[in-house]
Structures are given as structure tokens and as C-alpha cells.
Amino acid sequence: MTDAYQKLAAYARETAILASAGSLLDWDQQTYMPSGAAESRAEQIGMIAMLVHTRRTCAAMRDRIEEAEASGLDPQSAHAASVREFRIDFDRAVRLPSELVGELARVTSQAQQAWKRARAADAFASFAPWLERVIGLCRTKAACYGTPVGGEPYDALLNEYEPAATAAQIEAVFTPLRDRLSRLLVELRQGKDPAPIKIKAEAARQHDFGLYVIESIGFDLARGRLDTTAHPFCQDIGPDDVRLTTRYREEHFTDGLYGTLHEAGHGLYEQGLPRDAHFGEPLAQSISLGIHESQSRLWENWVGRSLEFWTWALPHAASIMSAELSSYLPEQVYRAVNTARPSLIRVEADEATYNLHVMIRFELERALFRQEIEARDIPGLWNEMYAALLGLTPPDDTRGCLQDVHWSAGLLGYFPTYTLGNLYMAQFMEQAERDIPGLKAGFCAGSFAALLEWLRANIHRHGRRYRASELCERVTGMPLSADPLLRYLESKLRPIYSC
Amino acid sequence: MTDAYQKLAAYARETAILASAGSLLDWDQQTYMPSGAAESRAEQIGMIAMLVHTRRTCAAMRDRIEEAEASGLDPQSAHAASVREFRIDFDRAVRLPSELVGELARVTSQAQQAWKRARAADAFASFAPWLERVIGLCRTKAACYGTPVGGEPYDALLNEYEPAATAAQIEAVFTPLRDRLSRLLVELRQGKDPAPIKIKAEAARQHDFGLYVIESIGFDLARGRLDTTAHPFCQDIGPDDVRLTTRYREEHFTDGLYGTLHEAGHGLYEQGLPRDAHFGEPLAQSISLGIHESQSRLWENWVGRSLEFWTWALPHAASIMSAELSSYLPEQVYRAVNTARPSLIRVEADEATYNLHVMIRFELERALFRQEIEARDIPGLWNEMYAALLGLTPPDDTRGCLQDVHWSAGLLGYFPTYTLGNLYMAQFMEQAERDIPGLKAGFCAGSFAALLEWLRANIHRHGRRYRASELCERVTGMPLSADPLLRYLESKLRPIYSC
Numbered sequence: 001m002t003d004a005y006q007k008l009a010a011y012a013r014e015t016a017i018l019a020s021a022g023s024l025l026d027w028d029q030q031t032y033m034p035s036g037a038a039e040s041r042a043e044q045i046g047m048i049a050m051l052v053h054t055r056r057t058c059a060a061m062r063d064r065i066e067e068a069e070a071s072g073l074d075p076q077s078a079h080a081a082s083v084r085e086f087r088i089d090f091d092r093a094v095r096l097p098s099e100l101v102g103e104l105a106r107v108t109s110q111a112q113q114a115w116k117r118a119r120a121a122d123a124f125a126s127f128a129p130w131l132e133r134v135i136g137l138c139r140t141k142a143a144c145y146g147t148p149v150g151g152e153p154y155d156a157l158l159n160e161y162e163p164a165a166t167a168a169q170i171e172a173v174f175t176p177l178r179d180r181l182s183r184l185l186v187e188l189r190q191g192k193d194p195a196p197i198k199i200k201a202e203a204a205r206q207h208d209f210g211l212y213v214i215e216s217i218g219f220d221l222a223r224g225r226l227d228t229t230a231h232p233f234c235q236d237i238g239p240d241d242v243r244l245t246t247r248y249r250e251e252h253f254t255d256g257l258y259g260t261l262h263e264a265g266h267g268l269y270e271q272g273l274p275r276d277a278h279f280g281e282p283l284a285q286s287i288s289l290g291i292h293e294s295q296s297r298l299w300e301n302w303v304g305r306s307l308e309f310w311t312w313a314l315p316h317a318a319s320i321m322s323a324e325l326s327s328y329l330p331e332q333v334y335r336a337v338n339t340a341r342p343s344l345i346r347v348e349a350d351e352a353t354y355n356l357h358v359m360i361r362f363e364l365e366r367a368l369f370r371q372e373i374e375a376r377d378i379p380g381l382w383n384e385m386y387a388a389l390l391g392l393t394p395p396d397d398t399r400g401c402l403q404d405v406h407w408s409a410g411l412l413g414y415f416p417t418y419t420l421g422n423l424y425m426a427q428f429m430e431q432a433e434r435d436i437p438g439l440k441a442g443f444c445a446g447s448f449a450a451l452l453e454w455l456r457a458n459i460h461r462h463g464r465r466y467r468a469s470e471l472c473e474r475v476t477g478m479p480l481s482a483d484p485l486l487r488y489l490e491s492k493l494r495p496i497y498s499c
Numbered sequence: 500m501t502d503a504y505q506k507l508a509a510y511a512r513e514t515a516i517l518a519s520a521g522s523l524l525d526w527d528q529q530t531y532m533p534s535g536a537a538e539s540r541a542e543q544i545g546m547i548a549m550l551v552h553t554r555r556t557c558a559a560m561r562d563r564i565e566e567a568e569a570s571g572l573d574p575q576s577a578h579a580a581s582v583r584e585f586r587i588d589f590d591r592a593v594r595l596p597s598e599l600v601g602e603l604a605r606v607t608s609q610a611q612q613a614w615k616r617a618r619a620a621d622a623f624a625s626f627a628p629w630l631e632r633v634i635g636l637c638r639t640k641a642a643c644y645g646t647p648v649g650g651e652p653y654d655a656l657l658n659e660y661e662p663a664a665t666a667a668q669i670e671a672v673f674t675p676l677r678d679r680l681s682r683l684l685v686e687l688r689q690g691k692d693p694a695p696i697k698i699k700a701e702a703a704r705q706h707d708f709g710l711y712v713i714e715s716i717g718f719d720l721a722r723g724r725l726d727t728t729a730h731p732f733c734q735d736i737g738p739d740d741v742r743l744t745t746r747y748r749e750e751h752f753t754d755g756l757y758g759t760l761h762e763a764g765h766g767l768y769e770q771g772l773p774r775d776a777h778f779g780e781p782l783a784q785s786i787s788l789g790i791h792e793s794q795s796r797l798w799e800n801w802v803g804r805s806l807e808f809w810t811w812a813l814p815h816a817a818s819i820m821s822a823e824l825s826s827y828l829p830e831q832v833y834r835a836v837n838t839a840r841p842s843l844i845r846v847e848a849d850e851a852t853y854n855l856h857v858m859i860r861f862e863l864e865r866a867l868f869r870q871e872i873e874a875r876d877i878p879g880l881w882n883e884m885y886a887a888l889l890g891l892t893p894p895d896d897t898r899g900c901l902q903d904v905h906w907s908a909g910l911l912g913y914f915p916t917y918t919l920g921n922l923y924m925a926q927f928m929e930q931a932e933r934d935i936p937g938l939k940a941g942f943c944a945g946s947f948a949a950l951l952e953w954l955r956a957n958i959h960r961h962g963r964r965y966r967a968s969e970l971c972e973r974v975t976g977m978p979l980s981a982d983p984l985l986r987y988l989e990s991k992l993r994p995i996y997s998c
Contacts, residue, residue, distance in 0.1 A: 017539075017546045021520045024543075026525060031532070036721040037740035038779075040516075042524075044737060047516045051550070199591060222535040241536035279539075 003274050004071035005079050008280050010066040010084065015055040016280030022237040026234045026244055030440075053101075057093045062224040065090055080284055081465040085282035088163070096142045104137050108410040112440045113154035114225030114403050124379050131375040131407055135368055135402075138412045142369075148421040154369045157413035161289040162420060164467045167366055170416050173423060174359050177347035177482035181356060182389060184490055185342060187477035191497025194335035195424035199324040203228070205255075210246060211323040213313065217299060218452040219244075219264045220271055232259040234266035239279040242270040253321060256338055261304040265296035268452065282464035289414070291468050293421020294428060295455070301422075302488070303451070308335040340493050342390040344399045352391060352489050355422060360385045361404070361415040369412060424472060426485035428459070431476045503570035504578050505586065508780050514554040515779030521547035526734045526742055530726045533608060552600075556592045563590055577782055580939050580964040584781035587662070592641045605634050607909040614907035623878050623896040630874040630906055634867055639909045641868075653868045654676045657914035666865055672922060675857050676981035680855060681888060682839060683989055687851075690996025693834035698823040702727070702747035702755075708820040709759040711743060713811065714797060715742040717951040718743075719770055720762045731758040733765035733795075735781040738778040742770040752820060757799050764798035765791055767951065771959025781963035788913070790967050792920020794954070800850050800921075801928050801987070802950070806833040807942035839992050841889040850986050852889060854921060859884045860903070860908060860914040865935055868911060889931045923971060925984035926960070929931040930975045 002327045017158035025045050025060050033041060055061060073080040111130040118127035138157055145156035146200040151166040157166055201209075211226055236242045238370035244267050246259035269292060303309050310330040318325040325333075340350045349391050364381060367373045368491040373381065387393050394400030406414055433439050436450050458475045524544050532540060547966050554560060565586050572579040580594055586904035617626035633703040637656060650665040657664055706725070728744040735741045745758035768791060777783035785791045794810040802808050810828040814911075825834075839849045845856035863880060866872045874881065881900040886892050892898030905913055932938050935949050957974045971979050 014546065017542050018550075020539075021543055021547055024523055025520060027525060028527070032724060032726075034722050034724055034740055036719070037737055040519075040740065043516050044520055048511065051517075110911050141798055162940055220535070225531060225533055227531075238536055239539040241539065258698060299689065473579065496507040 001079050002068065002069040002071035002073055005083065007372045008068045008083070008221065009278070011061065012086070013062050014059075014281035017238070018048065018055070019052045020236070021240075022052065023235055027237060029235070030231075031245065032228045043212060053093070053098075056189050056425060060088060062213075068351060069436060078279045078462075078465050082278075082282045082463075083232055085464045089282075092145060093466075095146075096141065097144070097332040100137070100140060104141065104410055105301075107133055107137060108408065111331065111408040111410075113404060115402065118197075119402040122396045122398045122402070124195045124402060125191065125376070127408070128375040128378075128401065131378070134410050135375070135412070138410055139334075139369065142257045153371075154366055154413065157369070157414075158416065161417050163288055164289070164485060165290070165416075165420075167362075167416075169469075170362070173480055173482050174362065174416070174419065176311065177355060177419070177423070177485065178359050180391070180482070180486050181352060181489070183278070184352060184486075184493065185340075185391075187499050188340055188493060188497045191499045193339050193341060195332065196339070197325075197328060197336045199253065199254045199321040199322050200250050201324075202250065205321045206248045206253050206256045209253075209317055210257060211318055213257070214260060214264040215266075217261075217264065217268070217303070217448040219267055223271060224267055226260065226335070228339075232263050234263040234269045234270065236275075239275045240402060242267045242498060245459070253317075257339075257474070258300050258304060262296045265299035266292055267294040268299065268455070269460055272452075273463055274461060278463065285464050287462075287464050287466070287471060287490070288420075290420030290424055291459070291471065294418055294424035295459070297421050298425045298429065301477065302425060303443065303448070305334070305337050305351070306443060307331065308440045310334045311444040335496050338496050340489075340497070342392055343405055344386070344392055344394050351422070355419045355485075356389045358415050358419040361388065361406075362419075365407065365415065366414050393454060420468075420480075423480055423482065423485050424429050424468070426488040427472060427476050427478070427480060428455075429488070430484045431458075434438035500578050501567065501570035501572055503563070503566040504572060504582065507567045507582070508777070510554075510560065511585070512564050513777035514551060514560075516737070517547065517554065517742075518551045518657055519735070521551065522736045524733055524789060528734060529728045529730075530744065531730070544561040552592070552597075555589070560589060561593075564930050575602060577961075577964050581777075581781045581962075584629075584784075584963045588781075591644060591800050593638065594645075596643070599636070599639060603606050603640065603909055606632055606636060610907040610909075612903060614901065614904065618879075618897050618901040621895045621897045621901070622902060624875070625906070626901065627874040627877075630877070633872070633906065633909050634911070637909055638868065651869075654913065654975065655864055656868070656917065658912075660916050661911050661967065662787055663968070664787070664789070666861075668968075669861070669919070672979055672981050673861065673918065675914075676854060676918070676984065677888070678989070679981070679985050680851060683851060683985075683992065684890075685840070687992060688998050689837055690998045692838050692840060694831070695838070695996060696824075696827060696835045698752065699749050700752045700821040700823075701749065704820045705747045705752050705755045706856070708752075708816055709756060711815060711819055712756070713743070713759060713763040713766075716760075716763065716767070716802070716947045718766055722770060723766055725759065733769065735769045735774075736902045738774045740959055741766045752816075757803060757836075761778070761795045761799040761805040764795035767798065767954070768794040770949075771955045772962055773960060774895045775822070779963065785971060786961075786963050786965070787967045788898075788916035788921055789919030790958070790970065792916055793923035794958070796920050797924045797928065797954075801924060802947070804836050804940065805942060806830065806848070807939045809836075810943040811945045814846070835993050837991060837995050838994070839988075841890075841891055843885070843891055843893050844902055850921070851992060854918045854984075857886045857918040858912050859888060860905075860919075864906065864911050864914065886904065916946070918932050919967075919979075922981065922984050923980055925987040926971060926975050926977070926979060927954075929983045930957075964976075 021047055023047065025037060025041060025253065029041050048427060051124060052318060068083045073083065085442065111134050116126050118124060140155045142156040145154045148155045148159060148166070155166045158167060185322040207226070207228070211221070214226065215221055223240045224242040224244065226243045227243065228247060230247065232246045234244050244260065244263040246256050248256040265495070267287060271282045273286065275284045279378070310333045314325060314328065314330050340352045342353050343349055346354065351359055354361065362383065363385070364378060368375065378401050381395050383393050432451060432454050438455055439451060442448070442450060459471065462471065466474060520546055524540060524547065528540050564582065567831040568580045568586065572582060611632050612847060614627050615627040615972045617623060638652070643653040646652045646664070648652045651667070654665045657666060706727070710720070711724055713725065722739045723743065726742065726744045727746060729746065731745045733741065733743050742892045743754050743762040745762060747970065757953040768785060772783045772785065774783045806829060813824060813827065813829045813832060839851045841852050842848055845853065848856055859881065863877060867874065877900050878896050882892050885899070915940070931950060931953050935953055938950060941947070943948060958970065961970065967971060968979060
């Protein structure tokens with residue numbers, strides 16, 4: 001490491017410490033803030049964001065990056081990779097005129113209100129002009145960033161969430177995945193859905209059980225929390241503070257549990273990044289949303305929906321959460337939580353069909369962005385695609401193309417990262433099973449440490465040193481492919497559906 | 500109002516919005532922060548404090564104050580008073596060299612650790628050098644501020660908490676108060692302590708009852724909260740966000756209730772300041788700690804320990820908090836919560852003896868500051884004064900001169916504001932009773948709005964327009980005097996003790 005790097009890192013740490021005050025304002029807004037404080041909270045968050053943006057784009061930051069670049073770091077070192085990422089972030093941040101940032105913030109805030117009204121009234125037409133406006137601003141934003149080498153304009157948006165990925169690469173993986181998933185669903189249709197679990201559990205008991213589970217898998221509650229919110233999320237609030245939230249429904253304890261496990265997966269990644277030594281540096285930041293999602297889906301699904309997990313968890317669930325569970329066998333719970341059936345709502349979808357929901361959105365938003373279709377074409381196309389891929393036609397737009405907040409919020413390019421997460425997860429876990437003998441069997445006894453250590457050593461500790469695709473090849477020896485996810489889903493679901 | 504004033508106010512609002520992010524960091528540290536985040540939290544709080552201090556002492560702020568001063572405001576207007584206060588704050592802030600601020604922060608942080616160890620081990624000698632060091636730094640601070648006109652050097656510290664007050668004025672009120680309080684205690688010693696209330700109430704039920712009470716007295720829970728912490732406090736976190744905390748002991752529900760009422764009194768003052776229109780300006784800030792304490796003690800004691808309050812509250816307490824209370828009469832609870840008996844610990848003291856604890860500290864810290872005594876003399880003097888004033892000798896320094904955190908934290912000049920609060924309270928309330936017919940009788944029916952409106956009209960809405968002594972004369976027609984507090988205590992306690 002060089003002095004110049006140290007100077008850059010110290011400056012970036014200060015910026016990140018300031019930004020983390022904004023994270024707390026945001027977390028508090030969704031957890032404990034009194035309702036009447038919403039307006040002034042926006043002012044507080046805006047104030048911190050403005051100061052942070054200024055620090056991230058100012059001449060002092062530019063000079064420190066230039067000095068670090070010229071300081072003779074070993075090009076193969078982690079610190080050189082860090083400077084490369086500092087440069088990318090800086091160049092992106094300064095390319096966006098602050099007027100555009102302001103307009104995007106204002107318009108997406110209004111568009112989200114319009115979306116909420118349209119969804120409540122099943123009135124897509126009233127939302128269409130807002131959607132056109134947001135897409136227009138996103139096109140302007142993409143133009144500011146410029147089209148990445150070898151890519152298309154849409155990639156500039158995608159790269160906000162998945163750096164260096166291209167829509168073409170994603171399409172190349174999504175296409176075989178879609179085809180084989182569709183065939184799998186046809187197969188499963190021949191079988192019978194597993195019997196559901198019918199118990200009730202108080203929210204407070206569900207919370208206790210959730211805490212027990214996340215501590216057991218290695219989430220450090222001395223450096224984190226679990227709270228309740230309308231929508232589950234994971235938020236880091238400083239070098240030693242990563243907070244999770246979930247929600248509880250008394251008749252569906254699995255909602256809360258899988259929400260908790262999902263966010264704990266994100267939290268374990270955050271806690272596994274070298275935050276103490278490198279807070280504010282790319283070395284302690286996550287690679288991409290796709291890699292982040294691979295960690296959350298891994299604990300939620302690969303671990304949390306395994307027979308071995310339930311072999312360990314069921315007695316604890318019965319004693320902590322609800323005695324009614326004593327009458328169930330691990331095998332019954334395992335089958336019930338792996339029901340795979342086409343449905344209309346993405347966030348309620350099972351592991352297999354979930355990816356089809358994502359692909360529909362990816363295809364539509366790419367076409368919208370390219371101006372091949374217009375906002376008003378969305379409802380018709382949406383329903384056609386749901387009929388074709390999932391065999392279901394939404395009875396209204398509320399349960400159709402108005403279900404997600406993302407487009408109104410300007411989050412174009414975000415959806416594909418959900419399925420990328422599932423793909424990375426499956427590919428990583430095939431390797432983990434090769435590397436760790438008896439991995440799954442260990443879960444039966446509540447042993448999750450070997451898996452967490454493997455994730456820390458292979459993924460977490462690198463921060464942003466490698467690109468997602470590069471990390472994937474380093475860890476698994478292969479470029480990202482649809483095969484591991486398909487093998488995982490087919491080998492799990494066929495026996496459950498006896499086909 | 501002038502354009503220059505508006506410019507100054509806008510700048511100050513931004514500073515206050517930034518500072519409020521620091522308030523949330525502080526509140527969170529005491530409520531929900533994971534234990535492992537303590538170190539980085541200090542970094543976050545320090546970062547915001549540094550940015551706020553820079554904004555408050557920079558040339559831009561000075562220029563805006565100068566422009567407002569020269570903008571031809573009506574000298575009798577609220578805005579002119581606001582500019583006067585802006586100037587005072589600025590001049591004080593720039594007088595402290597930042598090295599001194601840093602050293603004070605560091606040394607008091609270490610001294611608090613030393614105090615905790617000394618208190619735990621009953622080892623005053625190990626704390627004495629730290630106390631000397633803190634007092635020395637406080638003397639340096641007072642020298643930077645300069646001695647206020649007509650005052651003594653100690654007043655510069657006092658004025659951090661009680662602007663424009665002098666130790667001589669305070670002494671002139673404290674002396675007669677001490678003498679008559681001592682005589683009252685001798686009288687009461689002839690009577691018998693009321694029977695205590697012996698019930699148990701779960702913390703969660705106490706919390707529900709606390710919420711019911713503070714909503715009933717007018718605390719707006721849409722712009723505030725109530726949480727649980729080791730030490731109760733009230734913290735404002737923005738224009739529409741004032742948060743209270745309390746603590747619960749199952750066998751002593753009155754601890755939690757009076758903690759809640761005390762903090763709610765502070766909170767009602769904060770919510771009554773014109774925060775929406777003037778956040779960040781002196782017009783929406785409290786006058787002094789003495790006035791702030793008058794509001795907290797008023798709801799805690801004048802209202803919350805009245806027979807009329809219990810006439811209303813007892814059935815609600817029985818139904819919300821503990822059915823065991825149904826066997827008590829309001830009169831019994833009223834008598835029990837007004838037990839007046841000398842004790843060793845200030846924070847557990849009753850309304851009458853509390854002020855004697857404060858006076859001992861005031862006298863000692865003034866003598867320390869003047870170098871008339873040394874830190875090592877404190878234990879002996881402390882015990883002599885407790886024997887003389889309260890008739891009790893602490894069995895050790897832990898229950899004696901090591902009981903309070905204030906001196907280790909550098910809070911010299913803070914203690915007298917506690918008794919000032921009681922004095923202002925009694926004097927304000929004599930006037931309120933003259934102004935509002937049937938004031939106390941209204942409490943029997945849960946009517947507290949007339950009192951709150953009176954406080955808002957006479958005290959809260961003025962912000963820092965008037966000095967504390969000036970406000971006292973405006974509201975009550977009289978300078979601050981010991982008589983109202985003595986009349987209040989004597990007329991309440993003599994009947995309870997049948998003397």
C-alpha cells in the first residue's frame with residue numbers, strides 16, 4: 001500500500017461515515033420514526049445526500065484518486081483494484097449533472113405516488129404518462145453515462161446494479177433457463193402440490209425463532225439487529241452495524257421466516273466484508289446486486305428450504321414458536337415450503353417460477369428503453385407473456401403490470417439482478433458441495449459454520465476486488481451458466497412432485 | 500422581517516437539520532444500537548459535530564449575522580431578539596479554540612471512565628486527579644468566554660446552561676430556600692410517613708399506561724415516541740420529532756411513570772416551540788435548562804403528584820397497568836407519592852429534599868472552581884454538609900460524592916438549573932392558578948388542555964425571545980423568588996404529615 005492510497009482511503013472513510021448517518025435516517029424512517037416527521041426526514045436525508053455527493057465528486061476526491069493511481073501500486077494487488085473501482089465510481093458520479101439527479105428524484109417521487117394511486121384503482125392509463133416520463137429520464141441518464149464498450153445503451157443503467165454486465169450476456173443465460181424452466185413446470189403440473197402447513201404463531205414468538213435461526217447461521221447480533229417493517233430489508237449503518245427487518249403474518253410463519261433468512265443472507269455478506277479495516281473503500285463493498293442476491297437466496301432457499309435445515313430447525317421451531325409444529329415431520333415441512341406453482345405475484349412466487357416473472361420484466365423494460373414499445377402497450381404485452389410463460393392471465397393490472405414499484409422509482413436495469421442472484425447461488429453452491437464434505441448433512445446438527453467460512457473465504461473477503469463474472473470463474477472454474485440452477489431446481493422439485 | 504434575516508434563518512435551518520442527524524445517532528445509541536457499534540458510532544457523531552461546528556463558526560455565518568444586524572429590524576421585534584441570540588451563540592462558539600474543545604471531549608471521556616471505576620470501587624482518591632484536571636479545563640474554558648459583566652468567572656460556565664444568570668443571584672434565592680426547607684424538614688420529622696403502595700406491574704403494562712397519560716396531557720405521539728433506556732431523557736430529532744425515554748421497575752411503577760411524566764414535560768415544551776416555522780432559529784429554541792426543567796418538574800410534580808391527577812388517573816392505571824390498584828383510593832396514592840424523607844441519593848430524592856442535594860453541589864463546585872478548596876477536600880466537606888442539611892452521613896463515597904456523573908463530564912454550572920426549574924415551576928403555577936379558574940379541579944376529569952394552552956401562550960411560543968428572568972417577570976409580574984416553591988411544598992406536605 002502507498003501513502004497516497006492511505007490518504008484516499010481516509011478521505012473515503014470520512015465520506016462513508018457521513019453517508020452512514022443518512023443510512024440511519026433511512027432505517028429509522030422505516031422502523032421507529034413518528035409518522036408526522038416524514039417531511040422533515042426527507043430534508044434531513046437530502047441534506048446528508050447532498051454533502052456526501054459533494055465529497056464524492058469534488059476536486060479533493062479527484063486529486064486523491066489521481067495521486068493513488070500514480071503512486072506505483074502493484075497492478076495485481078487488492079489496492080490497485082480498489083483504486084480502479086474508486087475511479088469508476090468517481091467518473092460515473094461526475095457524469096450526472098446535478099439538475100438531472102434532482103429531476104430524477106422529484107419525478108420518481110411523484111411517479112411512485114401516481115403508481116400507488118393507479119395500482120389501487122387498477123388504472124394503468126393514469127400511470128402510463130409517468131412511466132413514459134421516467135423512462136425518458138432514464139434514457140437521458142444512460143446517455144450521460146455513455147454506452148459501455150461492447151454493449152448497448154440499456155447496459156449503462158444495468159451497470160448501476162450489476163457493474164460490467166451486459167444485457168446480451170444476461171439474455172444468453174436467461175434464454176435456456178426460461179425454456180427448461182417452462183418444461184419443468186409442465187412436468188410438475190402432472191404431480192400433486194404438497195400439503196400446506198396449517199398453524200398459527202404469534203409475531204413475538206416468530207421473532208424469537210427468527211433471532212435463534214439467524215444467530216445459529218452466524219449473523220452477529222452484537223453488530224446487527226432484527227426489527228419489523230412493512231417491507232423487509234437489510235441496511236448497513238456503519239462499520240459494525242448491519243440491520244435486518246422482516247414482517248410477520250400469524251397464519252403464515254414461513255413469510256416472516258424466509259424474509260428473515262433472506263435479509264440475514266444479505267447481512268452475512270455485509271458482516272463478512274472487511275468493514276473494520278476498509279470501511280468506505282471498494283475493498284469492503286459488495287460487488288453487485290446479483291452477487292448480493294446470491295447470498296440472500298442462498299440462506300433463504302438453498303439452506304432454509306432444505307430437508308437438512310428442517311431436520312435441525314423443526315424441534316426449535318416447535319419449542320420457540322408454536323407447539324402445534326410438534327405434530328409435523330421435517331419431511332412434511334420441507335415439502336410444503338417447496339411448493340412450486342405458477343402465480344401472478346412475483347414477490348409471492350416460489351423458487352422456480354420466480355425467474356419467469358423476472359424475465360418478463362427484463363424483456364419489457366429493455367424493449368421500452370429501446371423505444372420498441374410504448375408504456376401504453378405494457379398491459380397487453382404483460383398479460384400475453386404471463387399467459388405464455390406461466391399459463392395465467394392477470395384479472396386486472398393491479399395483479400399484473402402494476403404490481404412492482406421499480407419502474408415508477410426509476411429502477412430500470414434492476415430486475416435481472418434477482419435472477420442473476422439465483423444463478424450465482426446455484427453455481428456457487430455446486431462448488432461449495434464439492435469443497436465441503438458433508439455440507440448438507442451438517443445442517444441436520446445445526447452446523448452452518450463451514451458454509452459461512454467458505455463464503456467468507458471465497459466471496460465476502462474480496463469486496464469489489466473482482467467483477468462478478470470474474471469471481472464466478474475464480475470460485476467455480478466456469479463462466480455463469482443456467483445449468484447449475486436448473487440442476488438444483490429439477491433435482492429438488494421432481495421428487496417432491498413425484499415426476 | 501428582512502431578507503437578510505430570512506437568509507440567516509435559512510442557513511441556520513440547514514445547520515440544525517444537519518445537527519438533527521447527530522441527534523438521531525445519539526438517540527439510537529441509547530435505544531437500539533447494537534453494542535458492537537459503539538466505537539464507530541462515536542466516529543459518526545464526531546463527524547456530524549465537526550461539520551455543525553464548522554457551519555456555526557464560519558465566515559458565512561458571521562456575514563449572515565452581520566447582514567441581519569444591519570438590516571433595520573424593529574429592535575422590539577421577535578426577529579431582532581433572534582438576531583441578538585444568534586450573535587451571542589456565534590461569539591461564544593468562536594471564542595473556544597478547537598484544540599480546547601477537543602481536549603475537553605477527550606479528558607471528560609476518560610474522566611467519566613475513571614469516575615465509573617472509582618464509584619464502583621468506592622475509591623475517590625483515584626478520581627481526584629481527574630476531577631482536578633477537568634476543573635482546570637473548565638477554568639480555561641471560562642477564561643476563553645471571559646467573565647460576564649457584573650458577574651464572576653464561574654458564571655461563564657453557568658451561562659452555558661442558564662444564559663445571563665449569575666451565581667450571586669442564584670445564591671440570593673437559594674439561601675432563604677435552604678433555611679426554610681431545613682425548618683420544614685424538622686417539622687415533618689414529627690409526622691409519620693404515608694403508607695407505601697405495594698403492587699407489581701409488568702413493564703409492558705406500565706408502558707401502555709405511560710403512553711395513555713402522556714397522550715392525555717397533550718404530548719403528540721404522531722410527532723414523538725416513548726422508548727426504554729437505562730437513563731430517561733428527552734431528545735428532539737427534527738422539526739416534527741421529539742422522543743422520550745423512561746425505565747421500568749416492576750415493583751416500583753412510580754419510577755417509570757414519573758420518569759415518563761418528567762420527560763414528557765420536556766417534550767411538551769419542545770413540541771410547543773414554534774419548530775415548524777422557525778427550526779434552527781433561537782425563536783424555536785428553549786430559553787435555558789432552568790426553564791426547561793420548570794416544564795418537566797411541572798408535569799411530573801405539580802400535576803402528576805396532585806390529588807386531582809390521581810382522582811382521574813387511578814381507574815385508568817388500574818385497568819391498563821395493574822388491577823391490584825383497584826384496592827387503593829386516590830388519596831392513598833397521592834399521599835404515598837408525596838413521601839418527603841431525607842435520603843442520600845439525589846436522583847431518588849423527593850420534591851422537598853431534592854433542592855438541598857442540589858445546593859450542596861452548587862456550593863462545592865463554586866468553591867472548587869474558585870480554588871478555595873481542592874478535589875481531595877470533597878469527600879469530607881460533602882459528608883459534613885449532608886449531615887448538616889439532611890441529617891445523614893453517607894456510609895461511603897459511592898453513596899456520597901461519587902454518585903453523580905456531572906463533574907467527570909465537565910458539566911460545571913449545571914446543577915443549580917435543577918433547583919431553578921423547581922423555583923420557576925412554582926412561581927409559574929401560582930400565576931397559572933390565578934389565570935385559569937378551576938385549573939386543578941379540571942385534572943379530576945382528565946382536562947389538561949387549559950394548562951397546556953396557558954404554557955404555550957405564556958412560555959413555549961416565545962422561544963428565546965426573552966431571558967429566563969425577564970420571562971419570569973412578564974408571566975408572574977415578579978422576579979424569581981423562593982416563596983412560591985416554599986408555599987407549594989409547605990401547603991402540600993404539612994397536611995400529609997399532619998403538622
